Amino acid sequence: MHSSSENDTKGFDKQKQILVAVNLLCESDERRKTYQVIVEDVQARHRGLFPHPGLFDFDAVESAVTAIYNKMQDARVSPDVSSLLQDLYDVVDVAVATDAPSVREPTARYDLSNIDFSRLRAEFEKSPFKNVVAMNLMEKIEERLAAMVARNPTRVDLYERYQEIVQEYNKDKDAAEIQKVMDDLFAFNDDCSEEEKRYLREGLDSETELAVFDLLQKDSLTKGDREAIKKVAKDLLGKLADQRFALERLRSMATVQAQMKAEIIKHLYAHLPASAYxxxxxxIKAGAVFAHIYSAGLGGGTPVYH
Incomplete structure (x- = not known):
């Protein structure tokens, strides 16, 4: 009969091996996705053959590949990295402990919505499973970036910079390069936070106004022109908040689309600095503003901003 501590040790060892496997699979996005496709195919075949008695001989293998798959999915879909880090730290604590303490201090959990990323970076540096952590961060940053670009299409430069980091991550790399990718991800996340606050620095009331302001900008504008364009953006959005441009009408009626386009062009011709445009x-600017408002659903409301 096995003791409880022996079973716990085996359980932790199994969890450690699963995390090691996930970490290896997360060395590149291509490797992770390939494994995911293979396992989903295996699971489909397994379901198709059940309850053939010959399947029982492969239960251990099927359980192992599924456990690795599930842990990898947990890292992708968890709302933050808290649970994943808890697993990592639990495994590391057990692996390095020489004597089991009678009372174990709980490991701190982290919420990415209010944590100091410099502190979180320091915690990550202790983890032996950096590929898992990097992949998880990329998933979360990608979701954040997608929402940011939807709110403001001029942020394409942020998207391009993110893609460069991902390409760097997908290359063959050593531990030092992994650390650099993680540093780049943290720095990029900090820049995203700064970008989301930029409307305040511009003296605007919302990201909605910032998006229209950015779409109207061009090179070589004077300070006075930029301030004038901010007012143009504010006033235009005020006009387009009219319920006659409600999203359901805008998306379904060509006449409403034509009316909105006409309203935008009329407003820009009347109020943009004549010397600058x-x-x-x-x-061209009117077309870009309409395209954003239509895709983001800003007519008569601001769905994409919530």
């Missing part, structure tokens, strides 16, 4: 530029 020629008619062709105004038409």
């Amino acid at each position: 020629d008619p062709d530029e105004i038409n």
Whole structure:
């Protein structure tokens, strides 16, 4: 008969091996996705053959590949990395402990919505499973970035910078390069936070106003022109908040789309600095503003901003 401590040790060893496997699979996005496809195919075949008696001989293998798959999915879909880090620290604590303490201090959990990322970075550096942590961070940052670009399409430079970090991560790399990728991810996340506050630095009331302001900008504007464009953005959004441009009407009725386009062009021709914009530029800017409002659903409301 096995003691409870022996069973616990075996359980922790199994969890450690699962995490080691996940860490290896997360060395590149391609490797992770390939494993995911293979396991989903295996699971489908297993279901198709059940309850064939010959399947029982492969239960241990099926359980192992599924456990690795599930842990990898947990790392991707968890709302933050708290649970994942808890697992990692539990495994590390057991692996390095020489004597089991009678009372174990609880390991701190982390909430990415209010944690100091410099502190979190320091905690990550203790983890032997950096690939898992990096992949998890990329998943969360990608979700955040997608929402940011939806709110403001001029943030394409942020998206391009993120793709460069991902490409660097997917290359063959040593521990030092993994650390650099993680540092880049943290720095990128900090920049995202700064970008989300930029509307305040511009003296605007919302990211909605910032998006329209950014779409109307061009090179070589004077300070006075920029301030004038901020007012143009505010006033235009005020006009387009009219319920006649409600999202359901805008998306379903060509006449409402035409009316909104006309309203935008009329407003820009009347209020953009005449010395800074020629008619062709105004038409292009009007098209860009309409396209964003239509895709983001800003007519008569701001769905994408909630």
